[in-house]
Amino acid sequence: MKSDLKKLDELSRREFVASAAKACLGVGLLPMAGSYIHTPAQAFQPGPRPAKARHLIYLYMSAGMSHMDTFAPNTDADKDSYQGPVSPIPTSADGVFLSENLPETAKHMHNAAIIRTMMTSQGAHMQGTYLMHTSYQMRGTISHPTFGSWVAKMSGPINSTIPMNIAINGRIGSSGFLESKYGPLPIGNPNAGLANSKAADYLDQTRFDGRLAMAQKMNASFLGTYDQKQVRAYTDLYNDAVKLMKSEDLKAFDVASEPDAMKDLYGRTAFGQGCLLARRLVENKVRYIEVNRGGWDTHSNNFESVANNCADLDKGLSALLLDLEMRGLLQDTMIVLVSEFGRTPRINGGNGRDHWPYGFSAFLAGGGVKGGTVYGKMDKVGRNPVDGKFIDPASLNATIGYNMGLPLSDVQYSPSGRPFKVAHDGEPLLDVLNT
Amino acid sequence: MGLSRYIFLFVCLLKASALFAEEPFRTFTAVGGQSFTARVLSYEGQTFYLEGKDGKLYPVPYAQLSTNDQIYLRKISQEAKIPIGDPRKLASRENTVDDATITTDSTVSEELIEQPVDGPRLKAPPKKKPKLRPGSFFAYKPVNLGQDPNLAVEMKSGGGAPKPGEPIDFTNHVLPILEDRCFSCHQEPYDKNGRTIQPKAGLALNTYELVMKGNLDATVVTAGDVEDSYLHEVLTLDEDDDMFMPPKGGPLTPEQIDIIKRWIEEGAKPKAGGGGVADASGGISFHDHIFPILEERCLDCHGEPYVKNGRTIHPKAGLALDTYEAVLKGNLDGEIIDRGEHEESTLYVVITLDPDDSELMPPKGDPLTEEEIELIKNWIDEGAKEYPSDIFERPKEEKVAVSLTTPADNKIPLVDLLGKRLSKPSKTQIDVASKTGALVTTLSEKHSMIRAEFSSGPSLIDNKAVGALSGIQNNISHLDLSRTQVNDSVMGNVKKMKHLTWLGLRNTEVSNQGIKQLKDLQFLRYLNLSGTKVSDGAIKDLSQMKDIEEIYLWNSEVTDKGIESLQKALPDAKIVF
Numbered sequence A: 001m002k003s004d005l006k007k008l009d010e011l012s013r014r015e016f017v018a019s020a021a022k023a024c025l026g027v028g029l030l031p032m033a034g035s036y037i038h039t040p041a042q043a044f045q046p047g048p049r050p051a052k053a054r055h056l057i058y059l060y061m062s063a064g065m066s067h068m069d070t071f072a073p074n075t076d077a078d079k080d081s082y083q084g085p086v087s088p089i090p091t092s093a094d095g096v097f098l099s100e101n102l103p104e105t106a107k108h109m110h111n112a113a114i115i116r117t118m119m120t121s122q123g124a125h126m127q128g129t130y131l132m133h134t135s136y137q138m139r140g141t142i143s144h145p146t147f148g149s150w151v152a153k154m155s156g157p158i159n160s161t162i163p164m165n166i167a168i169n170g171r172i173g174s175s176g177f178l179e180s181k182y183g184p185l186p187i188g189n190p191n192a193g194l195a196n197s198k199a200a201d202y203l204d205q206t207r208f209d210g211r212l213a214m215a216q217k218m219n220a221s222f223l224g225t226y227d228q229k230q231v232r233a234y235t236d237l238y239n240d241a242v243k244l245m246k247s248e249d250l251k252a253f254d255v256a257s258e259p260d261a262m263k264d265l266y267g268r269t270a271f272g273q274g275c276l277l278a279r280r281l282v283e284n285k286v287r288y289i290e291v292n293r294g295g296w297d298t299h300s301n302n303f304e305s306v307a308n309n310c311a312d313l314d315k316g317l318s319a320l321l322l323d324l325e326m327r328g329l330l331q332d333t334m335i336v337l338v339s340e341f342g343r344t345p346r347i348n349g350g351n352g353r354d355h356w357p358y359g360f361s362a363f364l365a366g367g368g369v370k371g372g373t374v375y376g377k378m379d380k381v382g383r384n385p386v387d388g389k390f391i392d393p394a395s396l397n398a399t400i401g402y403n404m405g406l407p408l409s410d411v412q413y414s415p416s417g418r419p420f421k422v423a424h425d426g427e428p429l430l431d432v433l434n435t
Numbered sequence B: 001m002g003l004s005r006y007i008f009l010f011v012c013l014l015k016a017s018a019l020f021a022e023e024p025f026r027t028f029t030a031v032g033g034q035s036f037t038a039r040v041l042s043y044e045g046q047t048f049y050l051e052g053k054d055g056k057l058y059p060v061p062y063a064q065l066s067t068n069d070q071i072y073l074r075k076i077s078q079e080a081k082i083p084i085g086d087p088r089k090l091a092s093r094e095n096t097v098d099d100a101t102i103t104t105d106s107t108v109s110e111e112l113i114e115q116p117v118d119g120p121r122l123k124a125p126p127k128k129k130p131k132l133r134p135g136s137f138f139a140y141k142p143v144n145l146g147q148d149p150n151l152a153v154e155m156k157s158g159g160g161a162p163k164p165g166e167p168i169d170f171t172n173h174v175l176p177i178l179e180d181r182c183f184s185c186h187q188e189p190y191d192k193n194g195r196t197i198q199p200k201a202g203l204a205l206n207t208y209e210l211v212m213k214g215n216l217d218a219t220v221v222t223a224g225d226v227e228d229s230y231l232h233e234v235l236t237l238d239e240d241d242d243m244f245m246p247p248k249g250g251p252l253t254p255e256q257i258d259i260i261k262r263w264i265e266e267g268a269k270p271k272a273g274g275g276g277v278a279d280a281s282g283g284i285s286f287h288d289h290i291f292p293i294l295e296e297r298c299l300d301c302h303g304e305p306y307v308k309n310g311r312t313i314h315p316k317a318g319l320a321l322d323t324y325e326a327v328l329k330g331n332l333d334g335e336i337i338d339r340g341e342h343e344e345s346t347l348y349v350v351i352t353l354d355p356d357d358s359e360l361m362p363p364k365g366d367p368l369t370e371e372e373i374e375l376i377k378n379w380i381d382e383g384a385k386e387y388p389s390d391i392f393e394r395p396k397e398e399k400v401a402v403s404l405t406t407p408a409d410n411k412i413p414l415v416d417l418l419g420k421r422l423s424k425p426s427k428t429q430i431d432v433a434s435k436t437g438a439l440v441t442t443l444s445e446k447h448s449m450i451r452a453e454f455s456s457g458p459s460l461i462d463n464k465a466v467g468a469l470s471g472i473q474n475n476i477s478h479l480d481l482s483r484t485q486v487n488d489s490v491m492g493n494v495k496k497m498k499h500l501t502w503l504g505l506r507n508t509e510v511s512n513q514g515i516k517q518l519k520d521l522q523f524l525r526y527l528n529l530s531g532t533k534v535s536d537g538a539i540k541d542l543s544q545m546k547d548i549e550e551i552y553l554w555n556s557e558v559t560d561k562g563i564e565s566l567q568k569a570l571p572d573a574k575i576v577f
Helices: A002-006 A013-025 A033-037 A105-111 A125-134 A147-155 A205-225 A229-246 A248-253 A260-266 A270-283 A302-326 A393-403 B002-019 B067-078 B087-097 B106-114 B149-158 B170-181 B208-213 B230-236 B254-265 B286-297 B324-329 B346-351 B370-381 B394-400 B414-419 B427-434 B463-472 B488-494 B512-516 B536-543 B560-569
Strands: A055-061 A088-090 A097-099 A112-119 A165-168 A185-187 A288-293 A333-339 A358-366 A373-375 A385-387 A411-413 A419-421 B026-029 B035-044 B047-052 B057-061 B190-192 B195-197 B306-308 B311-313 B439-442 B450-453 B476-480 B502-504 B526-528 B550-552 B574-576
Touching (some): A055 A270, A055 A302, A097 A105, A125 A147, A125 A393, A147 A165, A147 A288, A147 A393, A165 A270, A260 A270, A260 A302, A270 A302, A302 A333, A358 A393, B230 B254, B286 B324, B286 B370, B346 B370, B414 B476, B463 B476, B488 B512, B512 B536, B536 B560, B560 B574
Parallel strands (some): A112 A373, A165 A185, B476 B502, B526 B550
Antiparallel strands (some): A088 A097, A112 A358, A333 A358, B035 B047, B306 B311, B439 B450
8 A cells, every 4th residue: 555655646546546445445455456347348249250268267387387398298219309207198189198297187188289389589587478478579668468468358348347357376467558457457365365355344334334425425526516427437436346345256256165175176286276266267257367387497406396396287287177177168268378488308417407498388278279189399309390380479379369259450559559469460370279 | 681681591592402402300319329300411521410400500420420320321421412511611602602692681691601611621642653754664564474565564554454344353453553552561471671571450462362361350352242342441431530541642543442343343353254154064053153143133132141331231031142052051931942843942933933023033123034044943953063063863962951950060050050040139139138137249240149148146146037038039049047046947938049059057956847848949059057956857858959969967966877878868969977
């Protein structure tokens, strides 16, 4: 709150009122939630292509997941190739192999596709993450919207109470030059639910109503003098904030209400519970949910760290795929798992792998994805594709956007009048989709 | 004084009415919903001048009027029924030029002159083409081996103007226009200063194939249909429009636009004169002989649904004739072709009716010529082949016939098939349906099928809320009642949605009794019963759904034994439990 007030001269009037509401009414909604919730539900206008997937769960493996020890094990038993001690295992899709670190995920491969020739132009974490999320390179002069923000903006809300772009376990990027209501709503800890969405304990219903009435009384004369849409919007903001606080949709964020067996199925880790929360949000028709999992920067001791990370990843991911399938939600939901880059095929002196932007993997599953497909194959040293072409982050995002029915050629202008597109100049890779 | 003023106005009105018939009074609706009665006097740019019943003049921006009003205004302005310009100005112009001597009332003329008068709208100057000195090196065009050098010179100098009556050729006539005015932005990716320059909007226009391909969102040319061709539309928009093309250098000349229009009308072919009635000696085929007739005489009404003036126009009688499959499929009333039996074929019957018969097709213009009718008759009798090489075998007929109930080997998704046969529900109907909390969305811009779901606060939704959907029940193909309070009695409403393909009842109170009522939903393909009270007692009813593709029974009360017998009854269905 203090930091918000310090920046007061930068705040718009609306944000000021939101801050004032927090201070006066004890309505501790997230600073940005106010701008979400007064958007009325609009029917999404269908585009020229029907959407194969309505929801996207984006599992982001932060810090560079070693692709050779997870989704792209080297199956050529060749002494020139760098594989290390991890061996490939067969999966539910004929001829597709995953690393032995992912035994449960392997059972769902018939619903999933892997792109094994991903390539990024950025070899550093921050720049790579930015490029992967926005399709644009980092620039000093502009902040690009994340893909989730584009999804929220272009596909419209299905649920009028909950924001359509939610980031679990830490938020990456922002809505950029798009309206801030499309930016990711961060959930720091999946078990804690939506922070600051409850009235303070000391504030019982009578006192709460009293404060609201007093605020309205104070506003009344101003509203009488300036009865305009913009002015009335401030009153709506209070009403909508109260609506979300009392809304039963708020229960979507309450992972604690899941049965223990379900929590155990997903694994009692931040990632596992994040996946569980993601499934609850899909049930509540949120468009875009990102679950973040770090810990992949394995410059040393790669094999032990990756195996540990995978135990968690495998449990959460396979539980998510299974649970969505059982509930009949998988055909409407696309799941994407990707990292900013891969790691070197060559093993370094510290038994680790370093940054490697060539031929890493993207895992896609669910609605609209051509199950059991592998696109591309890298050469022995993992430097160039021997089958397929390099796929850049923009093209991965274009593929996802295509599957979700987003208008890829639609141009949005930044405040300075520069044109931007949802997936930059990416071309969708139709080989991995059911078209 | 007052009287002379009225006389003057009367004279002006008379003069105006001599040139332009007066438009009748009608009700206009503003975007905000207010409506008022007025008639149109004239327009200027984006502003229309309306006269109210009280005689007052209202300049109204075009954008503030409802779609219907916009259509009306576009129509009358295109038909030149109303003059251009501020009516006060028009009156004063007539006044000063013709009737200057008649006007004696100085106050009137002052009043009129004082009105703000907009100057003529400024147009961007057309882009200057560098003029080449005759004999300049650059004025020469390299001639490919085997090409007529005279033709090449003609193309260079004449800008590819076709001679009157000559069919439009893409390479000689259309491409030079695109090259001159569109390539600077819509060219295949090329390298400039080490950067790859991508075509704007992902649309390249370098070759015939690229023009026909369009961009990722849609095609820009529909052969034979100028209205549906975005390429033509953007050239003819108002210059103030954001999408007006080209954005720089002024509009194309009317001749250039006409060339593009004619090219599309002639079928947007890669080479001139590709059409015409083909030789029928090798047998009559849909592709070579029948489609050109349909294209010219039937597709205006029986084409693909398209958007015109912001509204989607569906084929009349739900009958599309734009593809071979569509012709064979017919409409909800049945098939229109009985292979080998022209007298049994509705298509043949309706074109050979008595000229006075209201059912005669086409309803406008001359009836089909005798040769055309003969061609269609012989085509049906020969087995209604798509290509000349197809072989018609009578016994196979049953299998080839497309029917709604067996879409398994049909490429068109079931929902699209159903949607093409239904009319679109009105906005009011959708508003009524949404009143109880349902989110109602159309599934595709191509047709009118609807998804209804209760996304926000589902646990407050009960059987009654579903009743509100009855106004659009025929259009609902996807219904999601997951996690709502509904129970078996909701099925009375659900079973009336006869085009339902997707039904979500997850985590509701629905039980075996409700499942019994689903048996008439012949198009149901997806049924989600996970978390319901459905038990083995429903297996018998579920087993009757022979066309179902997916059933979800996880967390229901069905036992492994029940699943086993259900899977046996429905071996092709995906059953998740």
